[in-house]
Amino acid sequence: MTRPVRPTMRDVAARAGVSQALVSLVFRNAPGASPATRERVFRTAEEIGYRPNLAAQVLRRHRSRHIGVLFTMRQPFDVDLVEAIYPGAQQRGYHVVLGALGPGRDERHAVEELLAYRCEAMILLGPATTAAELAVAAERVPIVAIGWRSSGEGVDVVRAADERGARLAVEHLAGLGHRDILHVDGGDRTGSQHRRRGYERAMRRNGLGDFVRVLGGDHTEESGAAAVRRLMGEKVLPTAIFTSNDRCAHGVLDTLIRTGSAVPGDVAVVGFDDSGVAQLSFIDLTTVRQDVAGMAEAALDAIVERLEQGRTGTRRIVLDPSLVIRSTTAAPKPSR
């Protein structure tokens, strides 16, 4: 069991015939080394396969330049966000450390782990943690919650204007002539409460207060499927269904089609997020698009402001969603 001892800066220095400090200089791209030396150091390092020891760097620099990102692998929207965060972080000179949430890995645990890695800041996607718990973590490092509303101090929030998004959906449907528009909500999931409220208000504002109807759900396909199955017991289906996210819409859509309802002929469907599933050619879901790239940028900017510009006040950034009209919506059948 030979431990593969990796070359250190000292080894590079010895081989290149310079001091170890100079090697450090060169690797940090700091000024103060002649081009010739620079070249030689790099070549020597290459030759012996040297790679900087991040642990030593972090220890010495008192900075890790790591940003922790907590997310749920199963949520396509979270994945979209993570993919947008990666390049943005790199641009700003930070590394991303992923913390996956899931069965058996709760938020507390994951936050602790990211803290142990010496993350300088954390981005939380759709966190379920209470404000109080977050505040504790926020004392240690800047925290940005995406898609989450906090009244807690110290936690920056980036989110979509969920209510406006829901209004876009309702007005689109109402504009097509729909009146019996049902909402499958997202329970206590990210943004759900405000999407539901936005739905209710928009319905009333459009004179459809009598048609307001909400079925309980969450942000999974199964909850959408279950909602439609519950509906099947009734004589008439609503002419349109607006769901709290795309995964739920997927369940609604597929279950409708499999039970013989045409979409959008019999029932129109609108989702929320515009995650990958909505964009599949055979799903082609009309949905409320959240500005993923904008959210990622805003979150990173919020972190940089705190880390490098000394901001201390809490920020709340709200981004406007937009409606993406695809093929799951059309005017209701004239017969109704």
Next chain:
Amino acid sequence: MTRPVRPTMRDVAARAGVSQALVSLVFRNAPGASPATRERVFRTAEEIGYRPNLAAQVLRRHRSRHIGVLFTMRQPFDVDLVEAIYPGAQQRGYHVVLGALGPGRDERHAVEELLAYRCEAMILLGPATTAAELAVAAERVPIVAIGWRSSGEGVDVVRAADERGARLAVEHLAGLGHRDILHVDGGDRTGSQHRRRGYERAMRRNGLGDFVRVLGGDHTEESGAAAVRRLMGEKVLPTAIFTSNDRCAHGVLDTLIRTGSAVPGDVAVVGFDDSGVAQLSFIDLTTVRQDVAGMAEAALDAIVERLEQGRTGTRRIVLDPSLVIRSTTAAPKPSR
């Protein structure tokens, strides 16, 4: 911009009135401290909010106890594996460091990053990297590739018996009376070639050599949808379609249903993986199940063997897949 200076072991030691070395002892659960001292150290640490500095630990111990896991967030099967790896790694006393692959984040880059974090070993899920490239990385740390075939030395491989899996699918369909069984393959994706070969062989072995037909695809929903659309131009559809993975099967399934074909009435569909999508109630896909838990365990064991038991020879572990019969398969219509 006050840098929040975190308490160190020295601080704990000073406050508890012991030496710093003793605090270290206590935190490592090493023998040699009285219960009273132990208690006091822990209490003091708690009081001042001390948390061990992982960077310092890694630097000093020459061990990070980190295992890097490279995966594709968009592949449900990869996500299943990651979720199985987490608890297994923890049991064995290791931390998991995630490296996400995706657009703009290639394997080389991700491997380099995990290496920089001082990962002691790496698990690669369905890697696209060539053997040669992997061998370079394998010189530094033990590498286990899941679902990948390597002839390269030094890289352990854990995979499903893809050919057998394909045979299970074909024999199930043939047993139901299907003859015209088409395969949508996975191009160069993980396991595809062997699934295709398994399909071809099983067809011939069952006297269906004349019906062998492969449509090119990959492991995405769109490739399944595209395959069905290509098929629509023809007078008759096959009575059964076997795809190289579940996502592709999803595209096949949904496109069939949307274009008016009944499943399994008109066309039977079989996927591969048994990932989350296959288990959705409204998809309920008959599929070839890969033993995710078994693969995760095998990969972790392979790593521990190398790291702690000094194994050096290359291992190849092949796990048997099994057939999960759900509702997308049935006997073909008698008319045909």
Next chain:
DNA sequence: GTGAAAGCGCTAACAA
């Protein structure tokens, strides 16, 4: 049962 001391690989201030 406890403490002193050396040093992991690197950075950064200072000296030459």
Next chain:
DNA sequence: TTGTTAGCGCTTTCAC
């Protein structure tokens, strides 16, 4: 332009 030096926070002998 280059070298010297003092640690970062921790682990780990080796004394006491």
